[in-house]
Amino acid sequence: MDPVALAGAAAVRRAIPTGRLEELVFETAAAALADAGLSRADLDAVVLGASDELDGRSISSMLTAAPAGALLKDEAKVPDSGLHALALGVMKVLSGSAATVMVISWGAPSECSREAIQRTALEPFVERPVGTIDGVAFGLTAAAYLERHGRALADLDRRADVRHARVGGDRGGDGWIAYPLRRRHVAPVVDGAAAVVLVSGRPPAGAAPAGWIRGLGWASDVHAMAERTPGAWPALEVAAARALGRAGIAIADVAGYEVDDRTVIHEALALEGLGAAAPGTAFDALDGELGSRVNRHSGDGFAGIPVHCTGLWRLATVCAAWRDRPGGGPLLVHDSVGLGGQSHAVVVAEAVRE
Numbered sequence: 001m002d003p004v005a006l007a008g009a010a011a012v013r014r015a016i017p018t019g020r021l022e023e024l025v026f027e028t029a030a031a032a033l034a035d036a037g038l039s040r041a042d043l044d045a046v047v048l049g050a051s052d053e054l055d056g057r058s059i060s061s062m063l064t065a066a067p068a069g070a071l072l073k074d075e076a077k078v079p080d081s082g083l084h085a086l087a088l089g090v091m092k093v094l095s096g097s098a099a100t101v102m103v104i105s106w107g108a109p110s111e112c113s114r115e116a117i118q119r120t121a122l123e124p125f126v127e128r129p130v131g132t133i134d135g136v137a138f139g140l141t142a143a144a145y146l147e148r149h150g151r152a153l154a155d156l157d158r159r160a161d162v163r164h165a166r167v168g169g170d171r172g173g174d175g176w177i178a179y180p181l182r183r184r185h186v187a188p189v190v191d192g193a194a195a196v197v198l199v200s201g202r203p204p205a206g207a208a209p210a211g212w213i214r215g216l217g218w219a220s221d222v223h224a225m226a227e228r229t230p231g232a233w234p235a236l237e238v239a240a241a242r243a244l245g246r247a248g249i250a251i252a253d254v255a256g257y258e259v260d261d262r263t264v265i266h267e268a269l270a271l272e273g274l275g276a277a278a279p280g281t282a283f284d285a286l287d288g289e290l291g292s293r294v295n296r297h298s299g300d301g302f303a304g305i306p307v308h309c310t311g312l313w314r315l316a317t318v319c320a321a322w323r324d325r326p327g328g329g330p331l332l333v334h335d336s337v338g339l340g341g342q343s344h345a346v347v348v349a350e351a352v353r354e
Contacts, residue, residue, distance in 0.1 A: 001216075001246040004093050005209035006349065007100075008036025008197040009319035013306050015190045017110040021055060024193050026067035029104055032195035032316070033069070035323075037208065043197075044098035046070035048077040049085025049105030051308050053121070056111035068104045068195075081105070081337040082194060082312025083345035087216050089198050099200050106193035107308030114189075114307075137225060137340035138186070139178025142265040144230035146180060149280030153180045159264040159283055160184045167303040185264045192306020194313035210319040214330065215249075215348035217242025225340050233336075236273030236344040240332065247330065247348035251275040254348075255329030256293040258314040260336045261301040267294070269341065270334050297321040297331075311335025315349060322351040 010031035012024060033039060046069050052060050061077045074097075078085040082105030089103035118133035132140070142156065164170065164184065173183045198213070219238035221228050228234075244251060251274070259270035268282035271294065277285040286294065295301070298314040306313045315333045322328075330350040337343050 001214065002094060002201060003212040003214050004090050005199045005201065006196055006211045006213060006319050007199045007209050008032045008034070008038065009195065009210065009316035010035060011192070011194045011313050011316035011320065013190055013192040013304055013313070015304050017108070017191050021106070021108050021111060022063055022067045024108070024191065025064045025104065025106055028106070028193040028195045029067065029069045029102060032102065032104070032197050036197040038100065038197060040069045042100050043069060043073055043102050044100050045074035045076070045089070045092055046102045046104065047085045047089040047092070048075070049080070049082040049103065049309060049312060050077065051079055051107065053117045054107050054109060054112060054114070054308055056108070069102055074098060080343060081335040081345055082309040083315070083333065083335040083347055084218060084337070086196065086312055086315070086347060087218055087345060090213055090216060093198050093200055101198045102195060103198060103312065104193065104195035105309035105312045107306055108191045109189045109307055110191050132225065132339065134339065135177040135181065138263050138265060139181040140225060141231065141269070141340050142181050142263075143179065145265055145269065146231075148231035151280065151283065155283045156180060156182070156185050156264050159267070159286065163264070163300055163302045167300050169302060181263065181265070187262045187301040187305045189307045190304035192309055192313055194306070194309045194316040196312065196316055196319065209352050210322045211349050211351045213347060214350055215243040215245070215247025216346065217246065218343070218345040220338070220343040223339075223342065228340075232279065233269045233273040233341055233344065235342070236270065236334070236336070236346070237275070239344045239346045240274045243332070243346040243348050249330060249348065253330060254332050256296050256331045258295055258298050258318060258331055258333040260310060260334055261295060262305045262310070266336065266341065270336070273344070274332055274334060274346070308337075311345060315347065318349065326351050327353055
């Protein structure tokens with residue numbers, strides 16, 4: 001795959017919501033353009049990555065497209081994760097249909113009751129009576145992982161202790177969400193937004209890229225959790241293999257991992273699905289050298305996860321770090337979306353070398 005330049009980026013995270021959603025979107029889009037040294041007039045297309053449910057309104061892009069910079073531009077909206085929207089933006093550049101593309105994603109859980117919405121989205125005859133919303137699905141996944149690999153609940157507790165200590169937060173309480181998942185095993189959610197400006201291999205005048213997209217991949221598992229491989233994310237393995245193959249590198253060439261870590265089991269499954277750790281060994285590997293290479297640029301999700309846009313937010317944060325410290329090897333950036341991690345996207349990104 002031909003590399004696509006990351007000309008500019010911006011990432012916003014708000015633990016305490018302020019202002020309107022449209023203002024958050026505009027602030028992020030404007031900051032990304034400023035970082036790229038470009039204006040809205042330079043954009044050929046805008047790709048939105050957003051969820052109507054999290055925005056608390058139907059067809060939310062009717063109100064957010066304009067502040068995102070999409071007025072009178074080629075506009076598309078992707079309801080999956082921000083990294084899925086990024087994939088569409090990259091394909092627009094590679095296909096030649098656009099030379100400069102803004103990809104912007106956001107999530108505003110303060111706008112709605114996430115659990116109430118998740119219940120209404122469940123299949124009505126089986127899933128809704130069981131109540132398999134995210135928390136329950138994560139608990140089922142964690143239980144299957146522990147059983148599959150002979151791990152113990154203590155592994156989840158130990159990793160949660162490390163992560164809470166790292167961000168200086170409280171333990172979240174020992175109350176159960178769905179056994180074996182405790183509240184302390186789950187990162188707090190916050191409002192957030194992220195945007196990147198993609199350009200072709202020859203950036204326009206004034207644009208100084210922070211990095212390059214060298215490969216990407218995505219894959220989805222079946223919808224019904226009962227039909228999936230318990231305690232594993234095989235769809236992530238497929239997505240990672242595609243991203244690495246398109247980048248022309250092997251897992252041994254990867255310098256770091258920016259992964260979905262909204263729960264301690266997400267972090268473990270992400271690293272094993274990407275190939276950074278063997279099945280069942282992620283918790284042990286995180287105690288060693290691997291721990292220093294995970295979310296090194298974007299930080300621990302226990303400081304607050306900007307839901308839905310998490311993967312793009314991590315990539316944008318990485319770009320900001322690259323502005324200060326150019327160089328380094330390729331990174332794998334990962335995000336998951338859907339009930340119990342049904343779908344995954346992986347991006348291979350690398351800083352501009354000094």
